[in-house]
Amino acid sequence: MSAPPGDEERRLARLIRAHNRWRGRGVFNLLASENALSPTARRYLGSDLAGRYTLPMKTTVGGEEIDNSYAGTRYTDQVERLANAAAARLFHGRWATTRPLSGHIAALSALAPLLPRHAKVLAIPPSAGGYDGYAAGFIPAILDFVVRPLPADPVSGEVSAAEAVEEIRRERPQGVVLGQSFFLFPYPLREIAEAAHAQEALVFYDASHVLGLVAGGVFQDPLREGADVLYGSTHKSFPGPQGGLLVTDREDLFAQVDPALVWRVFDNAHWHRIAALGQTLLEMERFGAEYARTVVANAQALGRALADRGLPLIGADRGFTQSHQLRLDRAELARRWGVGPAAVVRRWERQRLIADFEGRLGTAEITRLGLRPEEMGRLADLLVRAGRDGAKVGGEVLAWRRTLRQLRFL
Numbered sequence: 084m085s086a087p088p089g090d091e092e093r094r095l096a097r098l099i100r101a102h103n104r105w106r107g108r109g110v111f112n113l114l115a116s117e118n119a120l121s122p123t124a125r126r127y128l129g130s131d132l133a134g135r136y137t138l139p140m141k142t143t144v145g146g147e148e149i150d151n152s153y154a155g156t157r158y159t160d161q162v163e164r165l166a167n168a169a170a171a172r173l174f175h176g177r178w179a180t181t182r183p184l185s186g187h188i189a190a191l192s193a194l195a196p197l198l199p200r201h202a203k204v205l206a207i208p209p210s211a212g213g214y215d216g217y218a219a220g221f222i223p224a225i226l227d228f229v230v231r232p233l234p235a236d237p238v239s240g241e242v243s244a245a246e247a248v249e250e251i252r253r254e255r256p257q258g259v260v261l262g263q264s265f266f267l268f269p270y271p272l273r274e275i276a277e278a279a280h281a282q283e284a285l286v287f288y289d290a291s292h293v294l295g296l297v298a299g300g301v302f303q304d305p306l307r308e309g310a311d312v313l314y315g316s317t318h319k320s321f322p323g324p325q326g327g328l329l330v331t332d333r334e335d336l337f338a339q340v341d342p343a344l345v346w347r348v349f350d351n352a353h354w355h356r357i358a359a360l361g362q363t364l365l366e367m368e369r370f371g372a373e374y375a376r377t378v379v380a381n382a383q384a385l386g387r388a389l390a391d392r393g394l395p396l397i398g399a400d401r402g403f404t405q406s407h408q409l410r411l412d413r414a415e416l417a418r419r420w421g422v423g424p425a426a427v428v429r430r431w432e433r434q435r436l437i438a439d440f441e442g443r444l445g446t447a448e449i450t451r452l453g454l455r456p457e458e459m460g461r462l463a464d465l466l467v468r469a470g471r472d473g474a475k476v477g478g479e480v481l482a483w484r485r486t487l488r489q490l491r492f493l
């Protein structure tokens with residue numbers, strides 16, 4: 084006898100439907116840390132792989148040699164190999180793993196096996212746009228690292244070669260972690276890597292935010308410019324499933340990282356995610372260059388259009404950004420509009436325009452929806468009318484959003 088779904092199940096179903104209508108089809112999503120998955124990749128997330136295990140690893144059970152603890156994995160293991168090979172090609176490294184479950188887990192996966200306990204690590208502080216996870220008390224607390232600030236401009240988050248090199252020479256760290264949550268401009272990576280390598284320090288490039296741009300050949304090419312390991316999230320500017328990956332050109336480093344993933348950082352690597360990621364990696368091999376160029380062109384055009392309409396943004400003198408992100412200038416916003424970013428973002432949310440409360444805007448998802456630089460003026464009008472005047476533009480946003488039914492670049 085099967086019982087019918089109860090109230091809570093029906094409520095859950097209503098919540099999912101409402102969410103899909105609202106966030107999936109009813110808003111412009113300008114969150115810099117999100118993106119839209121292709122229909123094929125989304126289908127793979129719901130495939131049979133969603134419930135499976137595999138552990139391709141030689142072990143001995145009762146004196147017998149086995150290749151995998153699980154039977155039935157002949158396709159799963161090929162899916163993984165295909166995804167790893169695509170990641171290696173796209174990010175210009177010889178060794179890649181798509182197993183890390185997220186960007187944060189990818190950071191742990193790289194840092195834990197490659198740096199000793201009590202290692203000194205330089206990372207950009209959150210006050211200059213760095214990732215909170217690298218601040219004292221978080222990843223450094225778990226791994227027993229001493230973290231010191233890598234200097235970056237407190238407003239634009241930019242890293243100057245001279246300052247970074249000086250700090251590396253002074254601090255003599257074992258690791259330098261680059262990568263930011265507020266990430267507008269690329270790094271002088273060659274100079275930083277040269278200084279770090281002269282001290283025998285490893286350079287880690289956390290590409291979580293800019294992975295889609297790196298894949299598309301814009302922004303920068305971390306492994307070619309001197310980073311030892313590249314890792315990051317696969318769902319911010321990179322339009323994949325939520326998850327992580329890691330790539331390196333150094334066999335010696337990969338030989339330490341790869342065997343340390345399973346049982347140290349996680350066990351099952353979630354193979355439906357890896358299948359969806361494999362699909363996105365292949366899509367990016369086909370369309371990544373055009374996608375990435377359009378994301379950045381949209382960000383720069385939106386920055387110009389917003390600034391022309393009086394919304395103050397960081398980096399105006401440098402074209403606002405070279406990534407998918409824009410950032411509101413908090414001090415100037417308070418002076419001109421008499422409010423902080425959170426108040427503006429709350430007004431936007433009521434009118435179906437979604438950003439984060441820190442005042443960071445991203446153009447990855449609207450680019451996937453097909454918006455072009457010439458449409459950024461129209462979008463900026465809506466953002467400024469809603470954000471400054473509290474105008475009720477939600478109907479206009481919805482009407483526009485409804486015309487955009489097909490994702491692009493797939």
Ligand SMILES: Cc1ncc(COP(=O)(O)O)c(C=O)c1O
Nearest residue numbers: 185186187214262263264291316
């Ligand atoms: C620079 C950076 N690294 C790592 C992460 C963590 O990524 P995830 O949410 O995929 O764990 C973030 C998250 O926003 C980030 O901005």
